[in-house]
Amino acid sequence: MKTLGSCLLATGVMAATGLSAATANAQEELRIGVIGNMTGVFAAFGETMVEGVEMAVAEADGTAGDYDIELTVVDDEGDPETAITRLERLRTEDEVDVIIGPVSGNIGVAANDWAGENGMPMVVAYSAPEDITMRDRNHNVVRAGWTGAQPMFALGEYAAEQGWKDIVMVGQDYSFPHNQIGGFLETFCRSGGESVERIWHPVGSDDFSSILATLPDADAVMYNGAGTDGVSFFSQYIEFGHGDTPLMGGSNFYAPGMLPAMGEETVGGISALQYSEELDTPEHREFRKTYEEMFDRVPMATSEHGYVSAKMVIDAVEAIDSKEREPLIDELRATEMPDAPRGPFHLDEYGNPVQNIYINEVQKVDGNLRNVPVATYENVSQFGPYEPEEYLDTEPDSRDFPPGDCSDEYYG
Structure with a gap:
């Protein structure tokens, strides 16, 4: 398990970007759990998703409204049983307020079922099985990415x-x-x-x-x-x-x-x-420049989707001035992002981007x-x-x- 403190010092993001510490008047933490493949066949996808999340948090100076942001990152190892164990630990031990991830399809299905049972707000960053936002959809689960x-x-x-x-x-x-x-x-x-x-x-x-x-x-x-x-x-x-x-x-x-x-x-x-590393728009050029400066590599779609997932959470918390579960879920479901690096998108009534x-x-x-x-x-x-x-x-x-x-x- 990898934990990023509210000032992001644990991963060196603060030092790399030169950002100031979280604002002094932040009274409470917004705890975000991030889950994805960090090992195995799809490790590159999980690693770059996490980098995108870290970049969005760094751009927000480690805060969302009056909350310091604390990230806790876990590796699902590409195994659904391992994923559920670590999701449950995020919920009960780390007491996270919202989950971002996962990457792979089988983990997404398992995570969606888990979230449906306990009501945890979840932004599915990249996992693409269509029934997450179709036949097996849960009100508390939205998607920042796509269906296959x-x-x-x-x-x-x-x-x-x-x-x-x-x-x-x-x-x-x-x-x-x-x-x-x-x-x-x-x-x-x-x-x-x-x-x-x-x-x-x-x-x-x-x-x-x-x-x-x-x-x-x-x-x-x-x-x-x-x-x-x-x-x-x-x-x-x-x-x-x-x-x-x-x-x-x-x-x-x-x-x-x-x-x-x-x-x-x-x-x-x-x-x-729904993404290309060579998109020639002002929003994407800025995103890519910052990402390359922070991580010394070209962003992948997973990078952008992790970034957008975190932006969705941060924007929603700031809009409602709260991390209370039901208002947060409603605000996430109302997401419209006309300036996303990939291009404009909004969520349909099922919680998936139109893009x-x-x-x-x-x-x-x-x-x-x-x-x-x-x-x-x-x-x-x-x-x-x-x-x-x-x-x-x-x-x-x-x-x-x-x-x-x-x-x-x-x-x-």
Whole structure:
């Protein structure tokens, strides 16, 4: 467990930024618990989420209204049982007022269930299972990030517009990639696509030779996953001679933290996300400049989402001049952020952002590999092109649903 005191001295943020101590009239603490993967396949995502939270707290001089902010950061180790144990410790021993996190999908589902049982206010920073803000939603849980399908609604339409008819997808076999390919199929098939063949593998794989040796011919391939698995897949994809076939990525595949390990062959790679490290807006330029100064690396989407999550909490507490639970939850649910680094967003009635989605292409920028927006889809909701009731009437995405054959009657 990692604890940051109200003046942020524990992590050296105060010294790094030169900020003054918390205001002398702060009478009480706002205790924020932060949970995410700090070890394992997705460690880079958890670490950068925490950095974003720290940056927002530092910018606020360690206070929210009349409260000193105290952060307590815990590692869920990518394990739902461990996550619940540490969430419960945050609630009972550390007596936190609100939770930010987690990152990975399976932890998000478990954390949402836990929060629903005890009413703890929670801002889900990056974990993307759609039912957190759909079928299994809790009033006290809102999301600063996305659902897995949300950016893929845009990518499916974009892929069809490129004239790609047949796609082969290789993906990590768990709920988040299931939801990602589900969103892709919903629009790809309705925009002129013909088929998507799915090949699943366990998380934590490093040998893709059997898959790549028999990879079917296709107009394009998608790797639907991330982390160290994605790096291994990419290097072997090139080694097996598939580099001439366009390679799309799931939303986290071409994350900037992964690109140096993947190399220059990534140039031209396409993905979709509600964030790009190369967004050219005043808000994002300022965010990126400060982040790089504090942490000496380019921000990832997790960095921005951790930052925005903390801003949501700080802004809500300042707006109501209280950390009382029910008013805080109501204020969080009313979040509108027109000046977020990623671009403007507001929460829908289910607690998920309606936001821009960017089609990102890997390019070399000043000698570095970066995700550059090449198309923008504005005001995309978690329901894509559908009305909420229509979307919720369908079967939840799974490893085999929606159908991969675009001629299926499901697509009308």
